[in-house]
Structure formats: structure tokens, C-alpha cells
Amino acid sequence: MKRGPAKKRRSHKESFIEKTLAFSAGLFVMVIAVITIFIFSKGLPVFLQVGWQDFIFDTDWRPTRGIFGIGAMVLGSIAVTVSAMVWAVPLGIATAVFMAEIAPGHIGRMLGSLVELLAGIPSVVYGFVGLLVVVPFIRQHLGGNGLSVLAGAIVLGVMILPTVINISRDAILAVPKEYAEGSLALGASHHQTIARVIIPAARSGIITAIVLGMGRAIGETMAVVMVTGNAPVAPNSILAPVRTMTSNIVLEMGYASGDHQGALFSTGMVLFVFIVALNLVVNRVAKAGGINGKK
């Protein structure tokens, strides 16, 4: 490598690039900071005025009468998310294991591109299909009017499958070959190796997949608004209509003003805290150990 003037020029160039990168990073920090400040400055007044316990736990939401309780929506978000995960997580992990460990290479790759296709469909399309296929099916075969927790769970489950499958598969593929080889050399069968060695070794990656899927499910809006009926009442059955926190914001944003608008920002604030908490959990889990955590 040359020394002297060339080194000086290079360090000029490098410092320019470094500054550009720092500027980009600064811009990013700014965007996050501005969004956070904005949400909290708009949301806090009503949040404090109502009182945090009442705001989060009260299930009475009558914004035009000044009654702001998002308890039903918090429950709604949890109900829809949990029931989506109940079926999508096992299916997603099973698919990931199949793709990574069992399927021959070309089938694994084909499934991979199918999963990518699934991830690329806009959420409004999922919602539309849900409204025209899932909702009438539930109405005719299971009762109720179809716009329900169940419809939301089915549509959301399909939407989080790509997240769960992709991250779980990467975690499984990242398990060192020696683990599987060692297990097989000790006389364990292929299936025993998967169940007792590979999946436990990929545990933290799989948990990350689940939590990220959960984050996507809680944050999803468009498809959920279209299929869940949006009644602001705590669901008493899986066939009852439900409103999530995200739906609440998008439904009423258009015409809300004054305290009503503030209350929608407070809803966003609660959601924000929910999702930040989830991300913290992900970080903890990733650090907690296991092969993928230490990578």
C-alpha cells in the first residue's frame, strides 16, 4: 500500500464518507426523535387528564361525549394477536423445520420463494380477501355476522407466517453442522436430532421469530379494520366483533378533533410502549444465549 500524499488524500476522502454516514445516522435519529416527541406531546395531555388507569383499563369509549377508555381495544389487540399466534406459530415453525432440515434442496427453495411471495402481498389485499372469503364463510358455517375475532385471527395469522417462517428457518440453518453430526454419530435418528438438538440450539432465534411476528400482528391495521367489525366492546366470544388499538386510530382519525384527536394519539402512545416493550423482550432473548444469540 502507498504511503505519503496518497494516504493523506485517502484520509480526506474517508473523513468525508464518515461524515456523510454520520449525517445519515443523525437524520435517522432525528426522524425517530421527532416521531416520538410528536406522539407523546399530542397524546400525553388527554392520557394524564383521563388518568392512566382509567384510560388503559376502562372499557367505555364514547369520544364524542368525552369518555375515553381503551380497555376494550387493549383486550381486542391481545385477543386478535394471541388467537392468530395460536395457529400461525406452530404452523410456521413446523414449515421452517421442514424447509431447513427435511425437504430436498429444490423443494426448500421453492417454498422459500412462496414465503417471499406471501410477504410481498399488501395488507389491504389480505383484508379484502378476508372480507370476501373468510367473513362470509364464518357467517354461514359458524354463526354470528362473520366480522369477528376469528376472522381477524385467520387473516393476521397468514400475514405473520412469512416472518415466523423466515426467521425460524435462518435460526435453524445457523445451527452448526457438528451438532447434528455429533447427535447422529451417537446413534440418534434424524427426527430425534431435530427435536432434541437442532430446535433447542435454535431456540433463541425461534423465540425472536415469534416475538417479531407478534409485533407485526399487534401493529397491523388495514386488514384488521376490514374483517373484525370494529365494535368498541370487549369480545366475549371468538365470533364477536372486536376493535384493536390500531383500528381505533385509523377509524376515527379522519374526523377527530380536540380531545378526541388527543385520545387517539394517547392510543398510539400506549401501542408505542407495547411495541417498544416487545422489542426489549426480543433483545433480552437474543442476548440470553443459545447458538444464535452468541453469533
Place this chain on the structure above:
Amino acid sequence: MDLYTVRKHSSILMVGMLLSAVLLMAGCGQTDPSAAPKDGAALSGSLTVAGSTSVQPFSEVLAEEFMAAHKGTQINVQGGGSSVGVEAAVSGTAQIGAVSRTVSSEEKSKGVVDTTIALDGIAVVVHPSNPIASVKTEDVMNIYLGNIKNWNQLGGPDGPITVVSREDGSGTREAFTTLVMNKKDTIKTAIVQNSTGAVRTTVAGDKNAIGYVSLSSLNQEVKALPIDGTEATEANVKNGSYKLQRPFIYVTKGEPTGLSKAFIDFILSPEGQQLIVEEGAVSVK
């Protein structure tokens, strides 16, 4: 983490903070729209229309056409609700207040003058296969209060009623609450959709559903029920026999003058009324 990376991190943070500050300042320094150059047109200046969110889309379209015809004028349209519209006109924060209900005598005593610019009807819709021929306003109210839960209570087939409503804050919901519900709350388990189109699609897809939409957005997908024996038609709204209707009103403090008068005259002209009909309300002429 060594000292160098600490310094780098803090410099990134500082750049971010600096940029935030610049952005905030830029936001405060907006230019005054009324200072726009005038190109010799007879009318100039700016005007603010604030109030009812139901009137807002109409005001926006009318303002756009008006500004295109009169370069140098600037009309700002804001929401806020009917009462806010009256307050804004009284206090002078807006030259015109938009109201989608009748103006009370108390409000008139504050010196506002009202001009009706359009009428809007609200149609109660059900699935086309629903055999119910007509309903009373009271029945609709009881359905939305949750007192009537099955179509057989109204002489129809056995089937639990799916109640479809609009979201809180919607002008259509406000009008429905005033005209049909006597200001009482709709049952909480009602399905909520946030647009006329979504209400229509929901009702069209469920044979037990009932919903309400603006008269202008009626189509073949749903059946509008006659209320107290009167069909929901434009003619019946105009002659006053269809009761589920509301006026769209502009209020000004005192008689409208200058740009406000020119804008209101434009709306009441055949061209303005045509725009109102195209946007989906009923003409007052």
C-alpha cells in the same frame, strides 16, 4: 466501548438534535398565503371556512373551483365540527362557519347570518333480499338502541339483526344520532365502518344487516327503506317530506361581504349547485 466510539455516538446524536431544531424552526416560518402576488383579478385576499366535517369535502371542491376562476384568492377549508364553525365565525378566526344542522336561535342571537347551500338526506339501507317494506323512525331507533334484535319483531323473517354504524366523529353518524336516535347512544356491539362505501359493502354482504348512508351513495347493492312511509329520494328531501335530512349551512358574522359574499354567490349559482350535486348532496334551488 472505547472513547472514540463514545465520541462518535454523541456526534451522531448531536447532528440529529440539530436537524430536529432546524426542522421545527422551518415549520414555524410558514409563509402567509394572503401575501401571494395578485395578477390584476378583481377579487383577492384569503378566506377561511371552518366547521362541520360533513360540509368539508363540499367546501374543498367549491373552493378549488372558485380559486381556479379567481386567481389571487386563497380559500382555506378546515374541519372542527358544526359548533366550532359557529364559534369560529363569531370570533372571527374564520370568515365562514360551516354547519350541518339547523342553527339554533341562541347562536343566531350572537349575530350570525345563515345561508343554506345544500341539503343532505340519510338513507337507512338493508340487504336487497330483505322483505321489510317500510319502517318507522322509532323502529330504526330501537334497532340501534339494541331493543329490537331480530327481524321477526318487525314482521320479517327470523334472523338476528346485524347493526352497522359509522365511527364516532363522523358527520353522518352525528346527523343520524340527532335525527333518529334523539341523541341517545348507539348499541356498543354495533359493527363500525369508517366510510359510506364500507357500510354499503357490509350491508350488501349480510342479509340480516342494516346500515345508514348518505343519500347520494345509494346504489343497487343495497335497498333503501322508506321511513314512515316516505321514500328516500332527492325530490322528497327537497320538498321536506323525507324527514331524515339535514341542511348544509354557511354562517357569517353579519351579512356576507367582499370575498365571503362572492364565494357564497358562486355556490348558489347554477354552476356551484351543479358541483354540489356532483359531490352527492341535494341542490337547494
